[in-house]
Amino acid sequence: MIDAFMTYIQTERRYSALTMRNYRHDIESFAVWCAANSGIPVEEFDLTKVKADDIREWIIYRMDSHKISAASMNRELSSLRSFYKYLRRQNIISQDIFCKITALRTSHRLPAFVSETRMEQLLDNIREDSHEGDFRKQRNALIVAMFYSCGIRLAELQGIRMGDFSSDKLTLHVRGKGDKHRMIPIIPEMASRINAYTERLKMMGVAMTAETPLIVSAEGNALSRSTIQRIVESELVGANVQGKKSPHVLRHTFATHLLNRDADMRDIQELMGHSSLRTTQCYT
Secondary structure (H helix, E strand, O other): OHHHHHHHHHHOOOOOHHHHHHHHHHHHHHHHHHHHHHOOOHHHOOHHHOOHHHHHHHHHHHHHHOOOOHHHHHHHHHHHHHHHHHHHHOOOOOOOOOOOOOOOOOOOOOOOOOOHHHHHHHHHHHHHHHHHOOHHHHHHHHHHHHHHHHOOOHHHHHHOEHHHEOOOOOEEEEEOHHHOEEEEEOOHHHHHHHHHHHHHHHHOOOOOOOOOEOOEOOOOOEOOHHHHHHHHHHHHHHOOOOOOOOHHHHHHHHHHHHHHOOOOHHHHHHHHOOOOHHHHHHHO
């Protein structure tokens, strides 16, 4: 059943590989816990026999024993809710065991961002690296600049291919969450930075096709999520940025600085790929 559900969200819902991995982990972890509670091997446990009380006990177990946050618990519940909704659509089960399970209340935290003064200093520092440094410095500077100037997510940056840019590098086609597509304008300075970077790759002998990833190693291989995260953290540490240091902080910084410059909320929503304006309004 789990494999069939994973095939469904991949082919029908077009979920990303990361989302699929999280869904499988959440569902399988729940199955292991249920089987242990029932005293039977997990391969013999029938997920269709789960009741609402089992879900409630799972919530208590996760939050008491593993001390996870309400937000993390809600994400796990979302995975299970989607799985059991699929089972009902397939007529494998008849009852909605989630009808009385509500999302946990979470605190509303303000998005972490880098101040404009600190961001200007960071951008000044990486401008030299973009043209005169070695390849890794040039690439790392591009990564930071892409997050800040485009407001994209980590998975979106990782998924960018050379063919996603317009011929003049002033427009970028991005595949977002749920396979939603959007177009992002590229400022001229960034277009120049991208062109210099791609020329550097050609000089290094990296094969350049429409399917070549934008962010690669010196050997032309796509970088992993964890590597990109470490690069961003290192660049922010080097710039003496305080607080949280991650690609998402740069995405928050992009939105916050646009709002500070009186950008329209609807425009920010479209640029960031938010499905709801309520998500974008957290920056107010």
